[in-house]
Structure formats: C-alpha cells, structure tokens
Amino acid sequence: xxxLGERWTVLVLRELAYGPRRFYELKEDIAGxxxxxxxxxxxxxxxxxxxxxxxxxPPASIQVYxxxxxxxxxxxxxxxxxxxxxxxxWHDPARRxxxxxxxxxxxxxxSAARAEGLRARIGFHFGDVSYVATINHGRLDVERGPTExxxxxxxxxxNEVSAVVLRGAxxxxxxxxxxxxxxxxxxxxFPLPPKIG
Amino acid sequence: xxxLGERWTVLVLRELAYGPRRFYELKEDIAGxxxxxxxxxxxxxxxxxxxxxxxxxPPASIQVYxxxxxxxxxxxxxxxxxxxxxxxxWHDPARRxxxxxxxxxxxxxxSAARAEGLRARIGFHFGDVSYVATINHGRLDVERGPTExxxxxxxxxxNEVSAVVLRGAxxxxxxxxxxxxxxxxxxxxFPLPPKIG
DNA sequence: CCGTATCCAATAAGATACTG
DNA sequence: CAGTATCTTATTGGATACGG
Numbered sequence: 001x002x003x004l005g006e007r008w009t010v011l012v013l014r015e016l017a018y019g020p021r022r023f024y025e026l027k028e029d030i031a032g033x034x035x036x037x038x039x040x041x042x043x044x045x046x047x048x049x050x051x052x053x054x055x056x057x058p059p060a061s062i063q064v065y066x067x068x069x070x071x072x073x074x075x076x077x078x079x080x081x082x083x084x085x086x087x088x089x090w091h092d093p094a095r096r097x098x099x100x101x102x103x104x105x106x107x108x109x110x111s112a113a114r115a116e117g118l119r120a121r122i123g124f125h126f127g128d129v130s131y132v133a134t135i136n137h138g139r140l141d142v143e144r145g146p147t148e149x150x151x152x153x154x155x156x157x158x159n160e161v162s163a164v165v166l167r168g169a170x171x172x173x174x175x176x177x178x179x180x181x182x183x184x185x186x187x188x189x190f191p192l193p194p195k196i197g
Numbered sequence: 198x199x200x201l202g203e204r205w206t207v208l209v210l211r212e213l214a215y216g217p218r219r220f221y222e223l224k225e226d227i228a229g230x231x232x233x234x235x236x237x238x239x240x241x242x243x244x245x246x247x248x249x250x251x252x253x254x255p256p257a258s259i260q261v262y263x264x265x266x267x268x269x270x271x272x273x274x275x276x277x278x279x280x281x282x283x284x285x286x287w288h289d290p291a292r293r294x295x296x297x298x299x300x301x302x303x304x305x306x307x308s309a310a311r312a313e314g315l316r317a318r319i320g321f322h323f324g325d326v327s328y329v330a331t332i333n334h335g336r337l338d339v340e341r342g343p344t345e346x347x348x349x350x351x352x353x354x355x356n357e358v359s360a361v362v363l364r365g366a367x368x369x370x371x372x373x374x375x376x377x378x379x380x381x382x383x384x385x386x387f388p389l390p391p392k393i394g
Numbered sequence: 395c396c397g398t399a400t401c402c403a404a405t406a407a408g409a410t411a412c413t414g
Numbered sequence: 415c416a417g418t419a420t421c422t423t424a425t426t427g428g429a430t431a432c433g434g
Contacts, residue, residue: 007426
C-alpha cells in the first residue's frame with residue numbers, strides 16, 4: 001500500500017505499461033488528474049524506483065517518464081485487477097478510457113482457446129498513437145509503434161474501438177480496414193467475464 | 198480503484214481471506230485502524246458486495262463479516278501484490294504483521310519445485326487462532342481450524358514464525374514440535390524473491 | 395510544453411467518549 | 415463486544431496563475 005496506495009498512483013503507472021510517455025500525455029490521458037498531483041505522483045514513483053525519468057535520443061531529445069523493470073512487473077497484476085473489477089455491478093463501460101487501458105483489456109481478456117491456431121498482426125490507431133498486436137499461440141503481444149504489415153487495422157477513439165472489439169458494436173461505428181473475415185473472427189475472441197449479482 | 202482504492206480497504210479484505218472474522222478481531226489485527234474507519238470500510242465493502250455480514254450458527258450466534266465469492270476472487274491478486282511489494286528496498290520484515298498476512302505469504306512464496314513430491318500437514322498456532330497447511334503437489338492449501346493429525350506444529354507470534362519459516366531464524370525462538378526433519382526441510386521451501394536496487 | 399507555487403475547500407482520519 | 419457520535423486536525427486534492 002505504501003508503494004501504490006495513494007490515489008492516482010496505479011493509474012499513472014498503468015499509463016507507462018507500453019513504453020515511455022511525456023508529462024502532458026499522461027495529464028491528458030488520465031481523466032481528471034491535475035498537473036500538481038501528477039507531478040507529485042511521478043516524483044513519488046521515481047523515488048520508489050517504479051519510474052525513472054529518461055531522455056529520448058536525439059533528435060527528439062525530450063524528457064519522458066518510463067517504468068522501471070520492477071515497475072513493469074506489477075503491470076500484469078494491475079491488468080488482472082482490472083478484469084476482476086470490471087465484473088462489478090457498477091462498472092460502466094461507457095466511461096472514458098485511455099488507449100492504454102483499452103489495449104490492456106484486450107490483452108487480458110483474450111481467450112487462448114478461441115484464438116487457438118490463429119496468427120495475425122492487428123493494428124490500432126487512437127488519434128496519433130498506434131499499437132501493433134500480434135496474436136500467436138492464443139496470446140496477444142502488444143507494442144506501441146507503426147502499424148506496418150498488419151492484416152487488419154482499427155481506427156477510432158479508444159471507447160469506440162473497445163465497444164466494437166469487446167461488446168460487438170457495429171464495425172461502421174469506427175474505421176476498420178484490411179481482412180474483414182479476420183475482423184469478424186477477432187471480435188469473437190474476447191469473452192466478457194461474468195457480471196456479479 | 199473505486200472498489201478497493203481507499204486507505205485500509207485492501208487490508209480489511211485481506212483479513213477475511215481465510216474465513217469470517219468479528220469486528221474486534223479485525224480491529225486488533227489491522228495495526229493502526231480505528232473503530233470508526235473500520236466500520237466505514239466494512240459498510241463500503243458490504244455495499245459493494247465484496248463482504249457480507251453473517252451470523253454464525255448457534256450456539257455461537259455472533260455476527261461476523263465474511264468475504265463474498267467475488268471478494269475472495271481478488272485475494273490471490275492481493276497476495277501477488279504482496280510478493281511483488283516485498284521486493285522493495287524499503288520493505289521491513291520486522292514490521293508487525295497479522296497472522297493472515299503471514300500465512301498468505303507462505304502460500305504465495307512456496308516453491309513448487311522445492312516442495313516436489315512432499316506431502317505433509319503442518320499446523321500453526323498464533324495466539325488463539327490456528328491454521329492447518331497441507332503441502333501437496335508443490336502447493337500449500339490452508340484453512341483455519343484445529344491442528345489435528347499434523348506432522349509438525351509451529352507456535353508463536355506471527356512475526357516470529359515468519360522469521361523462522363521465511364528467513365531462517367533459529368527454531369528455538371519459537372515453539373516447534375513434531376517431525377523435526379520435516380521442519381528442517383519445510384523452512385527451505387520458501388525462496389525470497391530478489392530485492393530491488 | 396513542463397512543470398512549480400500558492401491558495402482554498404473538502405474530506406478523511408485519529409482520538410475520545412459513549413451506549414445497547 | 416460492537417459499534418456510533420462527536421470533535422479536531424492533518425492531509426490532499428483541485429483550481430489557478432505563473433515561469434523556464
């Protein structure tokens with residue numbers, strides 16, 4: 001609790017799950033956090049060795065925050081807590097979510113059995129951030145980066161893409177291109193865990 | 198975070214991991230919590246359906262708090278968070294711990310490889326609370342209850358027992374009785390995860 | 395863009411006392 | 415024993431403004 005117990009701390013760390021981010025990205029993607037609290041949380045995380053400041057190589061040369069190895073090790077637990085918590089009767093999938101949170105839920109919810117034998121590269125575009133997800137041996141491996149050589153691409157706001165992938169919203173509500181047969185199968189790979197009471 | 202995010206909430210839920218408890222037990226075992234905060238946390242947990250009030254069957258007929266099924270499902274994640282957090286450079290094993298926390302760390306830290314092929318029943322006495330742990334197929338199954346038919350028994354304060362089992366403190370610092378060869382092997386089954394920095 | 399400084403408001407917690 | 419009521423204090427978070 002001393003490492004992760006204060007308000008916002010877990011959410012900040014989660015945003016660093018797929019690589020370094022800059023201050024204003026974090027501020028924008030963590031709905032409702034204020035600059036001073038974000039600064040404080042980052043410095044606490046830094047002093048606890050869960051996060052470190054890094055400088056991107058030239059020509060970018062900007063300062064970013066990245067999770068340490070140890071910090072990254074707790075990320076799967078955070079993801080599992082998310083899956084558990086989403087079963088709450090009061091969970092609201094319409095709440096605005098960050099792209100990190102959406103991608104993480106894909107990774108957490110994929111059914112190895114349903115993805116059996118499937119191999120595919122799938123790209124996601126959320127505004128100016130993109131991810132490539134590789135399905136392999138029933139797992140979904142994800143990294144941030146350009147969606148080159150993908151069999152299928154989704155583009156839209158995180159919530160909308162999530163609604164299509166997890167909850168069967170119509171493809172027309174976002175932008176889907178590439179192998180549409182794959183798309184139809186892909187959105188069946190994510191069984192939602194049973195709701196409570 | 199809305200389900201478990203406030204201060205004390207996780208600690209309260211953890212105390213219910215091995216069965217129902219009464220109010221004053223929780224108050225005594227959660228170091229530093231005050232009665233009003235505990236009452237508030239319990240009622241929040243109840244309204245969120247992680248905990249329910251129950252009445253023990255006669256002749257006890259006392260009121261207790263117990264975790265719901267759903268509440269119990271998050272306990273292994275709490276345990277894993279504990280293992281992760283104990284690697285912190287600032288983790289202090291001398292801090293006073295509850296018997297629940299100690300038992301849970303045994304369950305979490307046992308090495309399946311080292312316990313390979315071992316079968317045993319081991320009892321633990323902490324004041325007036327006792328547990329029986331069964332080693333089987335590399336796992337440690339635990340339940341609260343009388344230590345009947347155990348091959349080995351430990352008795353002492355939670356911290357002291359933990360020091361013996363996890364950190365190789367001398368048997369003489371607590372009370373150990375039964376199969377002493379088993380005892381010597383038992384305390385080798387729990388490799389501590391590597392420290393950070 | 396990346397924070398820091400300042401201030402104010404809300405709230406949450408601790409201590410204590412008290413009651414069925 | 416199992417809480418509730420009350421009070422006081424400490425913390426923290428949100429808003430805003432500002433500077434490198």
